[in-house]
Amino acid sequence: MVASGSFAAMKSVPYRLQFVAYVLAMMADNIEHVISYWVVFQKFHSPALAGFAVLSHWLPFLLFSVVVGGLADRFDPRRIIQCGMLLFIVASSGWGFFFITDTIQMWHAMLLLVIHGCAGVLWQTPNQLLLYDLVGPADLPSAVRLNAMARYLGILVGPAVGGVIMLTLGTSHGIIFNTLFYLPMLLWLFWAPVRDKSIAVRRFAVRGLADIVLTIRAIGTQPVLTAMTWLAGLTSFMIGNAYHAQMPGFAGDLGHGDPGVSYSVLLAADAAGALLAGIALESWGRLKGTPRTAIMLAMLWSVALLGFASVRIYPVAIVLLFCAGFFELSFNTMAQTLVQLNAPPDIRGRVVGLYNMAGLGMRAFSGITVGLFGAAIGIHWSLGLSAAALLALLLLLSQRAAKKA
Template sequence: MKSPAYRLQFASFVLAMMADNIEHVISYWVVFQKFHSPALAGFAVLSHWLPFLLFSVAVGALADRFDPRRIIQCGMLLFIVASTGWGILFITDTLTMSAAMVLLVIHGCAGVLWQTPNQLLLYDIVGPAGLPSAVRMNAMARYLGVLVGPAVGGAIMLSLGPSHGIIVNTLFYFPMLIWLFWAPTSEKGAAAKRMAVRGFADIVDTIRAIGPYRVLTSMTLLAGMTSFLVGNAYSAQMPGFAEDLGHGDPGVSYSILLAADAAGALLAGLALEAWGRLKPTARTAILLAILWSLSLLAFATVSHYAAAIVLLFSAGFFELSFNTMAQALVQLNAPVDMRGHVVGLYNMAGLGMRAFSGITVGVAGSAIGIHWSLGLSAGVLLVALLVLYRRATSPV
């Protein structure tokens, strides 16, 4: 935060992340009221994460070839198009299921155009020395958006109504859109290479390229395994956990449980910033992920509400800790001439694979119960992480 450029980036990032969550709050509510379609709700999750699985490496390749600031601006414009589209369809009362699906896909594509280039821009703004701190701060900004967005979205719906409120929400994207015209950037080492963007071939080539780099392969595997097996799918099951814990009104219990997870993540960011002695290493990142899986495994088995809150708080703490450390390690160790490709592959694993956690936790939960599905997923993840830790610590 000593960097004026980073302070502006942080403020605009918080506003854009808040707007992202406000759009979810308003659009999901109206869509539910109009269609009452579980299938459309499932499509909303897939449309949010599948673009990261399909296009993260391609967007990273674009960021190696072109100015990442302009790619982020394209993402902001797509967010504005999506919110405006929702508003127009709400006002005219012409929303159809197919139109909702199109807007959900636009919103998902906007996210993938934002996240990978933004990580590359952080490197340009703060440099290698400040990168771990900047990554943690941006992760905190994401959780601030998750916490504040629903509250602001609810207030906007009550005061302006969903139709006009979601159009007003577009204003929160403009600070990031405008700031990027003046955001600092460095001359990239890849500028002279001007690598072509080749779609699926880029994914294969990037996987081969990181093969000799043990840190890069370990952190990409870490991101993929945690997202595929657990991800954030347990958040969608939180109302069921709250009701099973039998503590008062399920709605209130649900809010408190989600807040515990987010509060733990925020505390992790503040603690790691204040302490500053936990140096990023592959082994430390994997150990933190192991503690995260243990927290979730315990949460899936407890029957006491207070213990569940403590365990979710711990899970949030460890999740932010290992995710931000892994992301920083990937950026610091990525070859200069293909940093965008490598960060894109990491995001493909860490964000794109979340689309499948709805199967491992959600679909399985409908068959065997959410406690068993989360417990089994966390247990399998724990075993996989122990194997990965042994691989990371074994001699080359």
């Protein structure tokens, strides 16, 4: 992995502006989740709907990540991201309308969750390519870590800001107010630096779903890309972030004071661990980025979540979620950086899109492994069994990576 200094990406003024806009957009994303999940949970009390929230949020990544990566190879990624921001605004405004009129029905919620998922797939892969254009390969590891920190900073700040907004404006007007936080990213992209459009390899046609097969074949002979794509797919398929959608249920089962406060604290603990990991990795910079290290960190993440699913003691649950957040950011940022640095330049968008298809798209199925099974056997059992199975699969992947090293 190319070495770079602590917080090296922050030397770039365009990157600093992107970082601020990204934090605000991620905060808005998570404010929407906090408010919408809470209102929908209170109205429908449906673990199955919470599972659908995961499915609808991540299924667009499974179907369209490589396609969007191909579009970003060919066209200006800034405009694709802006389309995503507009869809986020539509989704938040839609929630606000139904909350104000008190006419929300289950199919309304399902539609808005799908719109939100489509917005995300238009945002994430082009934004990762934009990082490469803003800082170049030398400072890319720093940029990836810092953007991951920005993501978790949004998750950490989102519940707190969302709580203040709910108290002052209420859920209905609060989620409409939330649309303002998407505007900095939307507007900054009109002035963001334009990458070199003269590279001929960026003129490849977008071939739709056929790009998935072609990209898989292209990385088949590259062990690093293959291992990291498998890592992303396994962790996302088995667990992903499905336990976030079930967090109101975990908060109620732990029975510690007001469920709304407990819910926010649990989410914040997971985000705080990730934020600390980002700061530590940027400041220390001695953890060598290798496939085996990334897999080991993912194994520690699965152990922490297995513990969280098993305990019924609120303070211990907070500590375990903090550890889970720490390990999740560590292995995710390491894997993403390895993919970007090792991706062939002519198909970087497609390779990053394939990684996101595995790392984000496969989370759609975690809505089944954790969400829908949770409705049948209980969310503690579904998360615990998924974490145990993931640990076994990661052990096999680690042995395979060691043989190819």
